[in-house]
Amino acid sequence: xxxxxxxxxxxxxxxxxxxxxxxxxLVEAGIKFVMSPYDEYAVEEALKLKxxxxxxxxxxxxxxxxxxxxxxRQGLAMGADRAVLIQDPRFDRADGLVRxxxxxxxxxxxxxxxxxxxKQGVGTDESQTVPMLGELLDLPHxxxxxxxxxxxxxxxxxxxxxxAVEVMEGSLPAILGCEKGLNEPRYAxxxxxxxxxxxxxxxxxxxxxxxxxxxxxxxxxxxWEKLDxxxxxxxxxILEGEIDDQVVELVRCLREEEKVI
Amino acid sequence: xxxxxxxxxxxxxxxxxxxxLEALSAARSAADIxxxxxxxxxxxxxxxxxxxxxxxxxxxxxxTAEAPWLDMYVPEAYAATLAAAAGDVDAGLVLVPATxxxxxxxxxxxxxxxxxxxxxxxxxxxxxxxTLRCTRPVFSGKANAIxxxxxxxxxxxxxxxxxxxxxxxxxxxxxTGSVEPALAEDKVRVRAVRLEKPAEAExxxxxxxxxxSGGRGIKGAENFKLIRELAEPLGAAxxxxxxxxxxxxxxxxxxxxxxxxxxxxxxxxxCGISGxxxxxxxxxxxxxxxxxxxxxxxxxxxxxDYGIVGDLFEVVPKLAExxxxxxx
Ligand SMILES: Cc1cc2nc3c(=O)[nH]c(=O)nc-3n(C[C@H](O)[C@H](O)[C@H](O)COP(=O)(O)OP(=O)(O)OC[C@H]3O[C@@H](n4cnc5c(N)ncnc54)[C@H](O)[C@@H]3O)c2cc1C
Ligand SMILES: Cc1cc2nc3c(=O)[nH]c(=O)nc-3n(C[C@H](O)[C@H](O)[C@H](O)COP(=O)(O)OP(=O)(O)OC[C@H]3O[C@@H](n4cnc5c(N)ncnc54)[C@H](O)[C@@H]3O)c2cc1C
Numbered sequence: 001x002x003x004x005x006x007x008x009x010x011x012x013x014x015x016x017x018x019x020x021x022x023x024x025x026l027v028e029a030g031i032k033f034v035m036s037p038y039d040e041y042a043v044e045e046a047l048k049l050k051x052x053x054x055x056x057x058x059x060x061x062x063x064x065x066x067x068x069x070x071x072x073r074q075g076l077a078m079g080a081d082r083a084v085l086i087q088d089p090r091f092d093r094a095d096g097l098v099r100x101x102x103x104x105x106x107x108x109x110x111x112x113x114x115x116x117x118x119k120q121g122v123g124t125d126e127s128q129t130v131p132m133l134g135e136l137l138d139l140p141h142x143x144x145x146x147x148x149x150x151x152x153x154x155x156x157x158x159x160x161x162x163x164a165v166e167v168m169e170g171s172l173p174a175i176l177g178c179e180k181g182l183n184e185p186r187y188a189x190x191x192x193x194x195x196x197x198x199x200x201x202x203x204x205x206x207x208x209x210x211x212x213x214x215x216x217x218x219x220x221x222x223x224w225e226k227l228d229x230x231x232x233x234x235x236x237x238i239l240e241g242e243i244d245d246q247v248v249e250l251v252r253c254l255r256e257e258e259k260v261i
Numbered sequence: 262x263x264x265x266x267x268x269x270x271x272x273x274x275x276x277x278x279x280x281x282l283e284a285l286s287a288a289r290s291a292a293d294i295x296x297x298x299x300x301x302x303x304x305x306x307x308x309x310x311x312x313x314x315x316x317x318x319x320x321x322x323x324x325t326a327e328a329p330w331l332d333m334y335v336p337e338a339y340a341a342t343l344a345a346a347a348g349d350v351d352a353g354l355v356l357v358p359a360t361x362x363x364x365x366x367x368x369x370x371x372x373x374x375x376x377x378x379x380x381x382x383x384x385x386x387x388x389x390x391x392t393l394r395c396t397r398p399v400f401s402g403k404a405n406a407i408x409x410x411x412x413x414x415x416x417x418x419x420x421x422x423x424x425x426x427x428x429x430x431x432x433x434x435x436x437t438g439s440v441e442p443a444l445a446e447d448k449v450r451v452r453a454v455r456l457e458k459p460a461e462a463e464x465x466x467x468x469x470x471x472x473x474s475g476g477r478g479i480k481g482a483e484n485f486k487l488i489r490e491l492a493e494p495l496g497a498a499x500x501x502x503x504x505x506x507x508x509x510x511x512x513x514x515x516x517x518x519x520x521x522x523x524x525x526x527x528x529x530x531x532c533g534i535s536g537x538x539x540x541x542x543x544x545x546x547x548x549x550x551x552x553x554x555x556x557x558x559x560x561x562x563x564x565x566d567y568g569i570v571g572d573l574f575e576v577v578p579k580l581a582e583x584x585x586x587x588x589x
Contacts, residue, residue: 013519013539017403024406037520095377096368122519123400126380128368131340135372140337140451143365160514161361162278163465164458166334170451180520181513221377221413225394228405236552236568243576246569250551251583253567258549260471260528261495261584 001056003046004112006103008036008121009068019227035071038118040185041178046116047079057081063102065089076196077188088206090216096128098215104136105209119144119177130177140170143177263351264297269343271362277311280358280422282318287425288356289319291387300350305332309437316435323435326442334453340369341443352415353391359419371417377410378417383424401542423525464498471528474500478533482510491581494588502534518543532573536561
């Protein structure tokens with residue numbers, strides 16, 4: 001079983017957001033970048049499936065800046081076999097469709113049995129890549145997979161929806177987006193880390209992946225114009241007096257002033 | 262492409278979902294600016310029965326494909342049919358609720374149309390020249406990105422549930438028409454086969470207008486009954502922090518935050534929750550936030566509107582009683 005896993009190198013969730021002078025970029029100095037947390041579930045699931053099958057290959061792919069090598073190395077250290085970096089820093093600001101096209105070029109070349117991605121890239125949370133890749137490759141997709149079972153080329157995936165669990169059944173090859181709870185991602189062992197250092201990362205350009213230069217620049221369909229920091233909330237009105245009086249006052253405010261109960 | 266706005270009306274078990282009406286109301290405002298009409302697509306048996314309700318909320322036309330095999334979600338067929346309808350009605354804008362279904366489907370539609378998409382937006386503005394400009398919270402709600410689709414058409418956006426108001430326009434029933442599913446049933450490679458519901462139907466945090474959440478401060482799984490006793494008279498859903506989900510006190514479906522659900526209720530009451538950034542990521546766009554915490558320095562008070570500094574074991578039952586008195 002050959003499994004392709006997409007990895008996104010993202011700012012850690014604890015990041016302090018500072019907006020650069022252009023009004024739309026993050027000041028990256030001092031930000032720690034990590035593998036997007038949902039992608040850890042994707043790597044783990046791929047490794048588990050390969051181990052269960054007793055054969056196969058786990059191939060990582062990232063479209064991003066050179067620094068994303070660190071995230072690919074982490075995936076290799078967890079146990080993945082190979083990695084491809086489509087190197088261009090502009091992917092971090094590219095249209096969903098362009099990122100998906102870059103991944104699609106590798107998938108077309110490698111014909112994996114399964115593609116696993118995170119359900120969303122943490123921080124920007126667009127949740128676009130899984131369904132878009134499905135459409136581009138003309139393959140079925142399921143985003144936000146919480147449990148997965150594969151038998152004889154068919155899969156059953158559970159996904160949590162509003163007030164229920166939706167049971168999806170389909171055939172491989174497919175594109176699946178991994179949700180928290182799918183598994184417990186392993187830590188890279190020391191041995192894994194040592195071995196990962198010896199594995200080579202296949203670096204390609206955006207052009208190699210069939211992406212025209214314009215699509216990453218002037219030709220973008222989606223344009224981020226501005227990054228606004230919400231005005232800091234003024235802080236809570238802390239109620240005072242005996243608890244009984246506080247409760248009465250709170251209920252009055254919620255009903256009469258806020259009109260929410 | 263044209264000035265018309267196409268809306269996907271999500272249904273479950275024959276009923277329209279409220280976020281569909283929210284998207285429809287936003288579509289009506291946009292269409293009035295663009296000078297076009299609002300067309301709604303609804304799938305599955307009995308979909309045409311919504312013509313009146315949709316018309317009342319601003320739909321001019323309702324397109325339906327009533328094949329029973331579309332009663333449950335079929336990702337490829339739903340996306341293909343919406344994409345085909347966008348072409349047929351010459352849509353300049355396609356709006357989809359950012360529900361579990363909409364999030365799963367809309368990007369596939371955008372890819373089929375080779376166009377740009379804005380995800381899970383909380384504000385939307387169409388200009389007369391057709392530009393779509395939206396706001397999306399990013400980086401755990403620490404920033405808002407203002408994002409636009411200036412030229413690609415149709416522009417696609419998914420709308421965060423519970424944010425856009427539902428407006429009645431007083432219109433009559435939408436004019437109905439039927440379309441064929443854009444994918445034959447035997448070409449489908451994945452589909453929903455059933456829904457599993459918890460034994461006791463519980464209101465989902467993603468759909469609730471009031472949420473009462475419990476955190477590690479409640480000390481044990483058994484004390485969620487305190488939270489439920491407050492939620493019940495409020496008609497609220499029960500939410501939770503990750504700490505208590507990880508501890509196994511309540512199911513993950515209740516978790517609010519970065520790795521749980523993102524919610525925007527009218528009222529969010531946080532009990533014994535410290536207010537970690539990953540929790541705030543899921544609830545900071547709530548309209549009114551109340552925090553009950555014994556630690557006056559807890560970060561949750563920085564983003565709350567009202568705070569009670571005290572022992573939740575004393576405050577929550579009293580609050581529940583006060584709400585019950587209000588109701589009776
Ligand atoms: C400052 C700033 C400016 C920006 N400007 C623009 C702009 O002008 N126009 C625009 O369209 N966007 C812009 N973006 C958005 C940006 O391009 C996307 O948000 C980001 O590249 C990825 O989105 P995501 O992780 O939310 O994708 P999702 O679709 O949520 O990702 C889901 C999964 O797909 C996989 N995946 C996603 N991306 C990759 C990848 N590159 N390589 C490998 N696997 C991947 C991963 O498994 C991931 O978990 C900007 C972002 C920032 C921070
Ligand atoms: C990648 C990542 C993703 C995450 N995703 C999420 C997420 O989706 N959602 C989420 O919630 N967290 C998430 N977290 C975890 C988050 O960082 C916090 O650890 C978590 O939110 C803390 O939960 P808590 O507030 O219940 O517990 P604590 O932080 O332990 O807070 C408990 C609070 O209860 C108060 N308290 C105690 N006793 C009482 C009493 N008797 N009366 C009143 N108050 C009392 C205390 O003063 C304290 O403020 C994530 C973390 C990471 C790293």
